[in-house]
Amino acid sequence: xxxxxxxxxxxxxxxxxxxxxxxxxxxxxxxxxxxxxxxxxxxxxxxxxxxxxxxxxxxxxxxxxxxxxxxxxxxxxxxxxxxxxxxxxxxxxxxxxxxxxxxxxxxxxxxxxxxxxxxxxxxxxxxxxxxxxxxxxxxxxxxxxxxxxxxxxxxxxxxxxxxxxxxxxxxxxxxxxxxxxxxxxxxxxxxxxxxxxxxxxxxxxxxxxxxxxxxxxxxxxxxxxxxxxxxxxxxxxxxxxxxxxxxxxxxxxxxxxxxxxxxxxxxxxxxxxxxxxxxxxxxxxxxxxxxxxxxxxxxxxxxxxxxxxxxxxxxxxxxxxxxxxxxxxxxxxxxxxxxxxxxxxxxxxxxxxxxxxxxxxxxxxxxxxxxxxxxxxxxxxxxxxxxxxxxxxxxxxxxxxxxxxxxxxxxxxxxxxxxxxxxxxxxxxxxxxxxxxxx
Numbered sequence: 001x002x003x004x005x006x007x008x009x010x011x012x013x014x015x016x017x018x019x020x021x022x023x024x025x026x027x028x029x030x031x032x033x034x035x036x037x038x039x040x041x042x043x044x045x046x047x048x049x050x051x052x053x054x055x056x057x058x059x060x061x062x063x064x065x066x067x068x069x070x071x072x073x074x075x076x077x078x079x080x081x082x083x084x085x086x087x088x089x090x091x092x093x094x095x096x097x098x099x100x101x102x103x104x105x106x107x108x109x110x111x112x113x114x115x116x117x118x119x120x121x122x123x124x125x126x127x128x129x130x131x132x133x134x135x136x137x138x139x140x141x142x143x144x145x146x147x148x149x150x151x152x153x154x155x156x157x158x159x160x161x162x163x164x165x166x167x168x169x170x171x172x173x174x175x176x177x178x179x180x181x182x183x184x185x186x187x188x189x190x191x192x193x194x195x196x197x198x199x200x201x202x203x204x205x206x207x208x209x210x211x212x213x214x215x216x217x218x219x220x221x222x223x224x225x226x227x228x229x230x231x232x233x234x235x236x237x238x239x240x241x242x243x244x245x246x247x248x249x250x251x252x253x254x255x256x257x258x259x260x261x262x263x264x265x266x267x268x269x270x271x272x273x274x275x276x277x278x279x280x281x282x283x284x285x286x287x288x289x290x291x292x293x294x295x296x297x298x299x300x301x302x303x304x305x306x307x308x309x310x311x312x313x314x315x316x317x318x319x320x321x322x323x324x325x326x327x328x329x330x331x332x333x334x335x336x337x338x339x340x341x342x343x344x345x346x347x348x349x350x351x352x353x354x355x356x357x358x359x360x361x362x363x364x365x366x367x368x369x370x371x372x373x374x375x376x377x378x379x380x381x382x383x384x385x386x387x388x389x390x391x392x393x394x395x396x397x398x399x400x401x402x403x404x405x406x407x408x409x410x411x412x413x414x415x416x417x418x419x420x421x422x423x424x425x426x427x428x429x430x431x432x433x434x435x436x437x438x439x
Contacts, residue, residue: 126157
């Protein structure tokens with residue numbers, strides 16, 4: 001029988017944690033701001049919230065992994081054991097770590113605590129996996145820069161080590177967490193948890209007045225018009241621009257057959273809707289792979305509805321043929337939907353459901369109702385505002401409406417089918433909201 005891999009989801013809040021479990025995750029990962037690479041948008045800095053999250057996970061028979069994966073300067077090594085002792089006492093299921101010094105300290109202080117090696121350690125071969133196994137690491141989160149063949153080699157070289165790989169979310173333009181752009185541009189270092197995602201800002205290209213033609217151009221960032229930065233290219237291109245997002249749902253079957261133990265979704269600063277949609281899609285793909293069913297191509301369209309910068313399957317497969325590209329595009333465009341609302345409450349007398357509107361939708365639209373038990377499609381026939389007046393349009397975020405929905409649970413997300421791609425403004429995520437790829 002094929003081993004069932006774990007589905008591991010991000011959580012930046014209790015709401016995300018509960019949503020992830022409702023929609024099929026086996027485990028979540030979260031971290032405290034001081035010692036993980038997610039300083040912003042992180043509710044788990046409060047120990048009482050952390051306690052509630054761990055208790056919730058365990059009450060459901062799920063797992064809670066605590067991220068402690070920064071590369072610390074000396075000051076943080078001196079406070080680490082004291083600060084983390086009450087956290088470890090809450091009994092998370094593992095620590096996710098990257099720094100050898102902190103790992104050594106953790107092994108001495110808490111010898112029974114499982115440790116997973118973070119992607120920050122950039123493990124790319126079986127010899128490294130064997131080394132980490134020899135010092136007590138139970139799982140390695142492999143570098144995103146590995147191909148299928150390289151992952152399989154690690155599996156064969158170190159069969160006793162648990163292996164985890166990323167399958168969805170943002171990608172760094174450098175080895176994960178090793179990019180210098182954020183530190184250079186904003187004096188906020190990615191490997192200290194403060195990445196500003198400078199690779200995704202809005203850049204214009206300007207010709208260099210004094211440079212030889214074709215050798216150097218200048219980059220002008222949207223909010224720094226007077227700070228022109230030289231950009232050099234070699235035969236491989238340049239590495240400063242935005243990466244597409246990772247989507248490897250179509251490869252779950254192959255990775256499962258290899259014996260990968262855990263599939264990880266990136267995005268601790270994303271929304272509960274993001275977690276619901278990704279967990280539901282990858283849960284389906286995992287279950288189908290284990291049961292020997294063919295890949296459900298409609299999952300490509302389901303994930304296309306999430307705000308994204310275009311998708312890639314990263315380094316898993318280096319050279320795609322033309323047929324693959326057409327196949328991916330065809331199914332990505334079909335079934336595309338846009339997140340438009342979240343249910344809040346049901347009026348027992350009328351059966352109407354109150355909806356927190358996230359994006360515009362109208363009477364006559366085809367909607368998808370997304371629930372843990374499964375999704376339903378419907379055409380919206382009526383809608384009312386909070387005064388009970390009949391209306392045709394829910395204008396967008398900040399509004400609340402009432403509609404009739406065939407709910408099977410207390411809470412659901414609503415998407416509108418559309419042929420238009422989900423849009424992300426180039427500068428909307430630069431400073432505060434973006435998810436970056438350093439989990």
